[in-house]
Amino acid sequence: MRRVEHVMGFPVSLRIDDEGIPESAVDAVFAWLREVDVRFSPFKPDSEVSRLDRGELTELSADLREVLDLCEHYRIATGGAFDVRLPDRGLDPCAVVKGWSVQWAAQLLTAAGATRFCLNAGGDVVAAGGPWRVGVRHPEHADKLCTVLDLNDGAVATSACYERGDHIIDGRTGRPATGLLSLTVVAPALTEADSVATAAFAMGAEGVDWAAGLEGCEVFAVDAHRQVLRTPGFPVAGERSAAA
Template sequence: MAVTRVEQVMGFPVSVDLRDGEPEDADRVFAWLHEVDLRFSPFRLTSEVCRYDRGELPEVSDDLREVLDLCSRYERDSGGAFRARLPGRPFDPCAVVKGWSVQRAAAMLRDSGLSRFCLNAGGDVVTAGEPTDGQPWRIGLRHPGNANEISAVLAVRDGAVATSAAYERGQHIIDGRTGLPAYGLLSITIHAADLTTADATATAAFAMGAEGPAWAAAQPGCQVYAVDSDYRVFRSPELPVIR
């Protein structure tokens, strides 16, 4: 049966669209995401992340170690533009936790036998199969200068799409090399096989500024749609654009 549900988790709306699932499947997704919010939020003083940052954990969990490894990987690969720990600020792994946790939720659904679904976490999307036979999931990319306009529409099957931009939260992404807000891009969208990769790559590339799109396009399995501060578009030729 088809199941759709929307809840506010981790500070943004998460929608679950299951074309071959049950209400209990959506329950498991949201239970996991609420658990992630409790454990990995840098804004909850009792969270696992905050306790780790204060040196209060006697042992690091497997999940936290995986997140720490992701943070280290993207810091290294981006030349320090991506940083989960900025000078004078507490440890904040949100840039990788969002994609990682939603991708884990998608894996839970697949392990339960589901093959047609779409999870949308604040505009970052992971899909499986097709919503109806022969039709892909259609993912619209917002125009960075006009909230009422779509720049492109992607056709996605069994893949993920994540966008980093300044149009929702302002200049919130910091270039770890300078400690200043990133500049040079208005938005960058990454299409990849999984949302962990798409989300972290999009954030790292945005932090890198003008050099970000070419760097992201060179990452294994990543396709790019980026708009720079002069509204010039960088697009990977293999990106599945249908409009």
């Protein structure tokens, strides 16, 4: 079973290799992601996030509290480099919401009986029942890969500036993050992989060691000098030069 929809501003593709998984399970995945977009988008004036930012909410939903707690965790862990409340900018928890919501979607699939699937949300992937082969895009050449990894049960996320420009801000300086061209994290869940990838990228070159020191995280990064930095446990299946 396969389906692709455009949700939250990017394509989301789902492939399920199990037989007998009902179409309703797939419907539930995309319905959840659309709900998240409505509730948590800082670009929608009626979302919970926008209303909170304007001071209109007196009580937060459990989901929003969970997201904000994760945001605060990574703000503290990075010494303020990762911050969803930057001066002169509205509250923007998207860097956490994406991975968190897609991981929940994967749990819906597991609850429906799926054991072998791959859910790709704008290039960030959560998978089960692998191995699944996942390519990491070259940070400077859209038609090339800088590495390929084997993903069994887990998640992978990449942070870079090649799609949206200098959108990742170092909260310590208020300026676009520097020092890295891309950083990829493999972790047991996409909630962690996506958040850590963004937080580490915001830290710059020092973020590589920070992310590598987190339990369960494996890292592949290309720094501003086009040097490849990789933890020993990163599940590389095949590799190409990042400077090619």
